[in-house]
Amino acid sequence: MEKYQKQLEEEKKLLESELASIGKFDKKTNDWVAMPESEEKAQDVEDEGDIADRAEDYEGRSSALSVLEKRLEDINHALSLIETGSYGNCEICGNKIEEERLDVNPSAKTCETCMNKVI
Numbered sequence: 001m002e003k004y005q006k007q008l009e010e011e012k013k014l015l016e017s018e019l020a021s022i023g024k025f026d027k028k029t030n031d032w033v034a035m036p037e038s039e040e041k042a043q044d045v046e047d048e049g050d051i052a053d054r055a056e057d058y059e060g061r062s063s064a065l066s067v068l069e070k071r072l073e074d075i076n077h078a079l080s081l082i083e084t085g086s087y088g089n090c091e092i093c094g095n096k097i098e099e100e101r102l103d104v105n106p107s108a109k110t111c112e113t114c115m116n117k118v119i
């Protein structure tokens with residue numbers, strides 16, 4: 001169990017630094033938001049192609065951000081389960097999640113059987 005906690009905490013740190021590189025945490029909404037282009041840069045834009053490129057960049061960051069955020073949520077969830085002592089149980093059938101599965105993905109929420117059912 002301890003090794004998973006360590007793994008999860010390391011991944012959490014990694015995710016948070018990745019999040020911080022493309023966005024910032026908005027304390028008002030308690031949510032991560034993608035970093036907009038700086039105003040300075042925006043004034044340099046001359047043709048529409050550039051504007052489209054920048055919009056794509058922003059969208060790319062936004063979607064990357066939501067993927068990372070979802071992953072961070074799963075990890076925080078797993079960490080809270082470790083705290084309450086219910087870590088490692090399948091959320092669907094309640095059986096123990098296979099150890100090999102947790103080795104690959106410590107934030108797995110379901111056992112292999114249920115995962116296959118979901119898909």
Ligand SMILES: [Zn+2]
Nearest residue numbers: 090093111114
């Ligand atoms: Zn299950």
